[in-house]
Amino acid sequence: MGKVVTFGEIMLRLAVPGHLRLGQSGEFSATFGGGEANVAVSLANFGIPASFITRLPDNDLALWCLKDLKSHGVDTCAIIRGGNRMGLYYLETGAVARASKVIYDRAHSSFSEILPQMICWEEALKDATWFHWTGITPAVSRNAAQTCLEAVKTANRMGITVSCDLNYRKNLWKYGVPASEIMPELVSGCDIIIGNEEDAEKVFGIKPQGFKASEGKTDAAAFHPVCESLMKKFPRAKKVAITLRGSLSASHNTWSAILWDGKKMHTAPFYDITHIVDRVGSGDSFAAGLIYGLITYPGNDSRALDFATAASCLKHTVYGDFNRVNVQEVETLMAGDASGRVNR
Numbered sequence: 001m002g003k004v005v006t007f008g009e010i011m012l013r014l015a016v017p018g019h020l021r022l023g024q025s026g027e028f029s030a031t032f033g034g035g036e037a038n039v040a041v042s043l044a045n046f047g048i049p050a051s052f053i054t055r056l057p058d059n060d061l062a063l064w065c066l067k068d069l070k071s072h073g074v075d076t077c078a079i080i081r082g083g084n085r086m087g088l089y090y091l092e093t094g095a096v097a098r099a100s101k102v103i104y105d106r107a108h109s110s111f112s113e114i115l116p117q118m119i120c121w122e123e124a125l126k127d128a129t130w131f132h133w134t135g136i137t138p139a140v141s142r143n144a145a146q147t148c149l150e151a152v153k154t155a156n157r158m159g160i161t162v163s164c165d166l167n168y169r170k171n172l173w174k175y176g177v178p179a180s181e182i183m184p185e186l187v188s189g190c191d192i193i194i195g196n197e198e199d200a201e202k203v204f205g206i207k208p209q210g211f212k213a214s215e216g217k218t219d220a221a222a223f224h225p226v227c228e229s230l231m232k233k234f235p236r237a238k239k240v241a242i243t244l245r246g247s248l249s250a251s252h253n254t255w256s257a258i259l260w261d262g263k264k265m266h267t268a269p270f271y272d273i274t275h276i277v278d279r280v281g282s283g284d285s286f287a288a289g290l291i292y293g294l295i296t297y298p299g300n301d302s303r304a305l306d307f308a309t310a311a312s313c314l315k316h317t318v319y320g321d322f323n324r325v326n327v328q329e330v331e332t333l334m335a336g337d338a339s340g341r342v343n344r
Contacts, residue, residue, distance in 0.1 A: 042289070
């Protein structure tokens with residue numbers, strides 16, 4: 001089985017306990033996370049060989065990070081070292097009508113100062129059958145965007161499947177060039193495009209009619225034109241998947257997804273997630289689940305989509321960025337068992 005390679009920044013996550021506000025607590029829970037690293041960890045948990053590529057400083061914090069990734073079975077051999085610091089982000093988990101809050105501290109991080117040609121992509125991708133990136137990477141810095149473009153073009157030349165999660169983060173695009181100018185060239189090299197209910201609008205101006213996430217309802221039909229428009233804009237793409245989150249409150253969301261294969265629209269089951277533990281990384285867990293599903297169930301896009309949606313539903317019950325669930329747990333939920341009964 002060929003490996004899946006992901007590329008992006010991993011950060012130290014510092015979260016205040018429970019639902020306390022920043023400033024209420026003198027304690028932080030320290031874990032690691034980042035879009036592409038989250039995908040690699042999920043895939044490794046599912047038994048798919050996964051390699052994560054980034055740039056880390058040469059210090060004890062980075063060694064701790066590497067040890068953590070390796071503990072999940074992620075290959076870290078292609079990670080390069082250099083620079084002075086890891087990026088950080090601070091998390092305040094919301095509740096009911098109070099939204100969660102993220103504060104980034106990643107300026108001048110080792111990854112943000114990566115330069116094109118620092119990574120030999122032919123070597124890094126030599127055993128890969130799949131390459132995955134997210135829209136967070138080109139948002140970090142112009143050089144990170146150019147390095148990501150090197151990877152996409154190399155993967156295209158090598159015949160490797162490329163997937164992207166659009167993952168728009170308005171608080172990251174700060175270097176003077178908007179996402180709408182950077183992303184098209186990158187996405188044009190992708191075979192699989194993944195986004196949430198707002199990404200296509202924020203990045204490309206492609207908007208579903210009549211959809212409001214705050215209503216807690218997700219009309220899959222409203223996103224059919226969005227999928228078609230994305231595929232028309234990026235003709236290399238063979239599939240477009242969109243997650244559909246309805247936000248009733250910070251603690252209560254609905255969750256589903258759709259996948260358009262150019263001919264047929266596939267719609268996932270609807271999940272009512274009433275007591276969210278941690279929704280950070282849920283989109284990444286969907287992307288990982290979809291990659292797993294498309295690899296494991298070739299020709300069965302509906303099952304691949306159902307696996308991805310169930311995996312990401314479960315992520316809402318797991319603390320931290322990483323989705324610490326296995327295939328059996330996902331398939332149990334897919335089969336309709338959402339009871340949470342103790343396994344003895």
